Amino acid sequence: MVKKKSYIVWYFILLTLISALEVVTTIFNGKFITVLEKQSDMDVVIRFMALFFGAIVLTIILNYFYEILISKYIESNKFIKKSTVIENLRRSDAKTFRNIDSSYIAMRLDGDMENIMAFKLRQFYPSIFKAIKIVVMMGIVYTIDKQVFLFLLAGIPIMYFIYRLSKKKITVVANDMMETDAKYFSAFESGVQNLTEVVESGNYKKINSRFDNIFLRAYYAYMKYVGYDAGFDSIINLVMFGMQIVIMLFAGYKVFTGTIFLGDMSNLFQFSTAILVSVMMLTGIGKDYRKVKASEDKLNEYENIKRLPEGKMSVDEVESVKYDITFGFDKNLLYKDFKGEFKKDNIYLLNASNGKGKTTFYKLMTGVLKDDNAKIYVDDINLADIDSIDFRKDLTDVVFQTPRTRTNTPAEYFNSKFKINSSHELIEKLNNRNINTEIIKDVLEGTWSKAFKDISGGERQLIFIVSALLNDKKIQIYDEPTSNLDISKKEWFKDEVAKAKVGNIIIIISHDGDIKSVADNVVSF
Numbered sequence: 001m002v003k004k005k006s007y008i009v010w011y012f013i014l015l016t017l018i019s020a021l022e023v024v025t026t027i028f029n030g031k032f033i034t035v036l037e038k039q040s041d042m043d044v045v046i047r048f049m050a051l052f053f054g055a056i057v058l059t060i061i062l063n064y065f066y067e068i069l070i071s072k073y074i075e076s077n078k079f080i081k082k083s084t085v086i087e088n089l090r091r092s093d094a095k096t097f098r099n100i101d102s103s104y105i106a107m108r109l110d111g112d113m114e115n116i117m118a119f120k121l122r123q124f125y126p127s128i129f130k131a132i133k134i135v136v137m138m139g140i141v142y143t144i145d146k147q148v149f150l151f152l153l154a155g156i157p158i159m160y161f162i163y164r165l166s167k168k169k170i171t172v173v174a175n176d177m178m179e180t181d182a183k184y185f186s187a188f189e190s191g192v193q194n195l196t197e198v199v200e201s202g203n204y205k206k207i208n209s210r211f212d213n214i215f216l217r218a219y220y221a222y223m224k225y226v227g228y229d230a231g232f233d234s235i236i237n238l239v240m241f242g243m244q245i246v247i248m249l250f251a252g253y254k255v256f257t258g259t260i261f262l263g264d265m266s267n268l269f270q271f272s273t274a275i276l277v278s279v280m281m282l283t284g285i286g287k288d289y290r291k292v293k294a295s296e297d298k299l300n301e302y303e304n305i306k307r308l309p310e311g312k313m314s315v316d317e318v319e320s321v322k323y324d325i326t327f328g329f330d331k332n333l334l335y336k337d338f339k340g341e342f343k344k345d346n347i348y349l350l351n352a353s354n355g356k357g358k359t360t361f362y363k364l365m366t367g368v369l370k371d372d373n374a375k376i377y378v379d380d381i382n383l384a385d386i387d388s389i390d391f392r393k394d395l396t397d398v399v400f401q402t403p404r405t406r407t408n409t410p411a412e413y414f415n416s417k418f419k420i421n422s423s424h425e426l427i428e429k430l431n432n433r434n435i436n437t438e439i440i441k442d443v444l445e446g447t448w449s450k451a452f453k454d455i456s457g458g459e460r461q462l463i464f465i466v467s468a469l470l471n472d473k474k475i476q477i478y479d480e481p482t483s484n485l486d487i488s489k490k491e492w493f494k495d496e497v498a499k500a501k502v503g504n505i506i507i508i509i510s511h512d513g514d515i516k517s518v519a520d521n522v523v524s525f
Contacts (some may be wrong), residue, residue, distance in 0.1 A: 007073050011121070014066045019129040021059045023136055024268045028052040034263025043442055074117045081113050081299070088305040108182040109302060112295035119292045123285045130278040135270045144264050145254065148247055152275055155243050159279050166232050170225075175294035177218075177225040185219035187211055240276045247272045307369045311385040315378055318395055318474040318505060319344050322333035322377040323365060327357075334360055338525060344474075347497060347506040349519035357525070358509045362477050366396050397473040401480040402457070403464040410455075410463050411448050417467065423448040428465075434499065435469055439492040469496055476500065477507045482515065494518040 032048040142149040187210070251265040260268075321342040326337045334357035342348055350358050363369040365376055367388025376383035378391070407413040414420040419430065425444045427437050437444070443462055447455050455463075461484050468476055478497070482490045490512075497506050498518055508515055516522065 001211065007069065010069060011066075011073075012126075014062055014069065015126060015129055017064050018059060018066060019126075019133050021055050021062070022274070023133060023140075024053040025052065025059065026137075026267065026274065027140070028055060030263040030267030032162060032263070033266045034261050034460060070118075070121045073121065077117060078110065078113045081303070082109065085109060085302045085305075088302065088307055091307040091310065092305050108178065108298060111178065111182075112299045115292050115295040116299065119285075119288060123288060127282055128172070128283050130282060134275050134278050137275050141268060141271050141275070144258065144268055145251070148250065148268055148272065151243070151247065151250075152272055155239065155276065156279050157335065158239060162232070162235055162239070166228070170228050170232070173221075173225045173228050175297075177221040178294060178298075180214075180218040181222040184214050187214045243276060244269075244273060299488065310387050310389060311383070312389055313381060313386045315381065315395065319379050321365060321475070321505065323381075324375040325361070326373040327360070327364060327371050329360075335525065340523060342475075342505045344503060344505055345501055346520040347508065347518055348502050349515055349522045350507060350509045351511070351522055351524045354381060359479065361525075362398070362479075362507060363507065366392050366398070366426075366475070366477075368392070388424065395473055396475040396477065397468045397471050398477045399461075399464045399468050399479060399481055401461075401483060403460055405452065408451055409449055410444070410452070413463070414467070418470065430466065430470060433472070435496060436492060439488055440466065456484070458486065458489070461485060462489060465493060465496075469500055472504070474503075475505045475507070477509070479509045480511070481508060482510065482512045490514060 024204065028048060028051050032045070138149060139154065141152065153356050238311075248269055251260070251268045254260045255262055255265045323338070323342075325338045325342055326333075328334045350361065352358050360369065364371065364374045365383075367376070367383050367386075370384075370388075378386060383391070405413050407416055411423075414426055416425075418429070420426045425440055426444060430437050440462060443459050444466070447459050447463065452460060462483065463479070465481055468478070482493060494515070494517065497508070500506060501520075508519065
């Protein structure tokens with residue numbers, strides 16, 4: 001990553017050199033034409049030509065390094081800001097955490113960060129140098145012809161007036177465009193992720209209609225913004241074009257009457273063009289800032305998401321976990337005065353119908369979700385006083401109904417988590433831990449190098465159950481662990497958790513009636 005102080009120094013050095021060279025190049029161009037007009041010595045012509053082209057080549061080289069530096073800085077700082085937002089979301093309160101639309105955030109925040117940093121580095125800071133350059137160029141124009149100077153001076157407020165008329169509307173339209181575009185991306189990603197469910201439902205017409213409506217809203221919002229943006233640029237360009245024609249005709253008349261040289265006319269035209277373009281870009285900065293303002297507001301919203309403080313205490317052993325919970329989302333109260341205790345050396349079956357909050361319950365119990373009305377005590381220590389991140393990392397293991405991992409194969413997964421390099425080594429470690437491998441050996445060996453996407457749901461579930469048993473954390477939570485297992489592997493699971501409960505708390509969330517036979521306690525809600 002680029003160090004911020006070093007970046008700022010080099011950024012402004014390059015920007016200063018590039019801005020100065022743009023003025024120098026224009027001066028050399030006019031001098032070169034004047035030298036030709038006066039039919040000077042060839043050595044003088046070659047000298048000015050060398051200076052002119054040398055300045056151009058140097059400008060090109062500096063612009064290359066300038067763009068490389070900007071790109072490095074933008075990407076490294078996007079990473080830092082994304083990390084901040086992700087950390088805020090991880091540490092946010094339960095309701096904020098639940099209401100996050102991940103695809104929307106990923107799409108919108110990346111674009112917003114790009115907009116803000118690109119605006120500052122490619123427009124705002126350069127605009128300061130453009131303003132200085134305008135003053136310098138206006139001074140040079142003044143020395144050549146005072147009438148052209150006054151004409152240019154009158155054109156600047158006209159452009160600013162046009163910008164003032166358009167800025168408020170462009171802000172509203174830009175924000176609407178980015179909002180609808182992010183929702184369109186979110187809907188598309190959701191359609192891809194839930195492809196199987198859509199195919200199984202067969203309700204294509206309803207899904208397509210909803211997607212079409214979201215697309216049309218995004219399309220019309222985008223075209224509305226393009227219309228306003230193009231209209232603004234067209235008006236500014238027309239004003240600038242009209243002023244250039246007047247200056248060119250006026251300067252041509254002065255050359256024709258012998259008042260100024262042809263090189264002076266070239267300088268007048270090029271400087272006036274550069275001044276008008278710079279003024280147009282400055283008014284464009286105002287216009288683009290209205291779009292960036294919408295991005296800044298959205299980014300600030302996520303950068304300022306309330307973080308709930310983590311406790312400072314840590315625990316090494318868990319004898320019991322007590323809970324006293326009143327909690328719900330919006331108007332849906334999931335638990336009211338729900339109390340109980342999980343003790344070591346026991347298996348607990350969480351039994352409830354769908355939508356009753358079984359998953360929410362274990363998230364509260366492990367500190368993933370936080371709420372003042374969800375009181376959890378680990379060995380009589382309030383979970384709010386414990387660092388819940390370390391608590392989950394060191395003491396809890398959750399096997400989800402549909403396990404997910406960032407690794408591609410079981411081989412990668414077990415290597416990254418346990419430094420295990422082969423299925424033979426894995427089976428040996430399981431045997432050493434007194435975990436029966438006869439029933440599961442074929443699955444572990446047969447799937448070892450397969451991609452997870454090519455492994456069946458039951459095999460994937462089994463792999464993550466094996467991982468949890470091998471990990472042997474103090475609190476093990478299994479979410480519908482037998483939903484995809486055949487009878488023999490269900491029995492294997494029951495036998496293994498019966499052994500794993502020694503010294504640990506085992507919590508099984510399941511609708512499978514067979515699990516009751518291994519449970520020491522059933523928690524219903």
